[in-house]
Amino acid sequence: MIKFVNVSKKYSDGTEAIKGIDIEIPEGKLVALIGPSGCGKTTTMKMINKLITPTKGTIFINGEDITAKNEVELRRNIGYVIQRIGLLPHMTIEENISLVPRLKGWKKEEYQSRVNELLELVGLEPDTFKKRYPLELSGGQQQRVGVVRALAAEPPIILMDEPFSALDPISREQLQDELKALQKKIHKTIVFVTHDMDEALKIADEIVIMRDGKIEQIATPEQLLQNPANDFVHTFIGEDRINKGNSNRHVMDIMISLNESDLLEKELPTISWESTITEAAKQLIQKKVDKIAVVKNKEIVGTITKEEVLHFVAGIRREEESSC
Template sequence: MIEFKNVRKVYEDGTEAIKGIDLKIPEGKLVALIGPSGCGKTTTMKMINKLIGLTSGTITINGRDISEEDEVELRRSIGYVIQRIGLLPHMTIEENISLTPRLKGWKKEKYESRVEELMNLVGLEPGIYRKKYPLELSGGQQQRVGVIRALAAEPPIILMDEPFSALDPISREQLQDELKHIQNSIHKTIVFVTHDIDEALKIADVIAVMRDGKIEQISTPRELISSPANEFVRSFIGEHRLNVSKKEFLVADIMDDASIFPEFEAAEYETIPHDATLSEAAGMFVSKQPDKLVVMKGGSQVGSVSRSDILKAVASESRREAQSQ
């Protein structure tokens, strides 16, 4: 877990960029930092790997104060993806991806195997692309390489600074989907900076909305749009998204996507589609009496929901409907 305790950042000209924030980033979750330009979201992220030093307060990673960590070793243990991609043009795709593992002293067989594994993960055929240079790839392909390069040395934490914002809408949506797919498989701790509320709502487990160096609200995407903390958050989300949120929750909105059964066979469990409603899920718990339902999408398991998950969600939805009347 990454934890900020009363963290402030004041620049030499007196500008207070971060104003005493407290923030917990859970292990294995994708947390989006979002807000208007100049709100402090990129500064907050860059303080995690000491690209920007804090003025006061503490940042800890799994209980260890980063101020006591060597910054080079810290950065080598944290993946980093930026908007401009940052691939080295004179290196092949294979050399770019394997850069950090080689710096960390991995043996050739190990890092070559890792490169092949990651390229296959994002649909880049190693036999075709590994010896190419960045400029021989499209923008979307280059950004895929940028993402898997951050994963190459198997870091527990990945920082992503508006990585898809320069791409065309189709490539952007494809990479958002791929990031969700990858995260469902590897469960890294990801801090994702974005100015796009739709992107945050789509990919994040938790969203922190920032304004003027402070955090206005931290919640799940569903909680954010169903219960905005104040008028700023409400206006930032937008009325049309708030209206959409009044529809009934779906199983996919509340499932535990970390709960994947190791040797899964659909026949052994009661399953439910990811786009089933809570009412449909509740009906299955009544009729079938399972402890859990396995959530399916496109023939693959994507998570699970328990009886208590459904009861809590149904109760929450009932309260929300009552308050809106």
């Protein structure tokens, strides 16, 4: 687990890039840092592998304060994909990927088979690509190599700073899918910086929204769509996504389980268990009732009440109002 406790960073020219942040990044989770340009995402990330030293506060990895840790040793255990690919141009793809494993003293057979395995993982045929130099690959292919290079020595932590930002939308989506599938297998602790809210919502377990060196909200994608903490987060996520997120909420989320008295109310209008809360609300209004039954496989499995729907909608409003 990576933990920031009251961390600040003031650069030597006086710029206060980070202003007292607390973050907990759970082990095995993919956490996205997102926020406008200059809000301090890269600074936050570089403090984890000690490329930048905080001016105040402490960063812990697995309970250990990193201040005292040897930085070379630390970095060998933290994969890093930098903002602009960063492959070494004079090394082949194989040499690039195997760099850290070689530094760590892996045997030749070991790192060679690891290179093959990783290239295959991102759909690059090893025999075609491993002897090539970075410039002999397309931008998207280089980016894939950049990503797997960070995984090569199997570090428990991986930092990725806008790894897909230079890609066209199709390659970008493809790599997002690949990363998501990969993470399901490898369960690393990944800190992922992005500008792109759709990307964060798609791949992250948790999202940290930053503004001007501070944290505005830390939440799961779902929580963020349901309860943006304040106007800034609301605007940053965008009205469209929030509406879409909420209308996609499922009736099962607020369904009250069946009780005996419901069985007596045979005349209740019904709605499928796969419906959204918005659809349930429409039914309640159109049919002028206080309750509808949720049906699955032709059987009533529970009920949705007007009260619950209102409660749900009010919950969203309350959050909005309290932030004003």
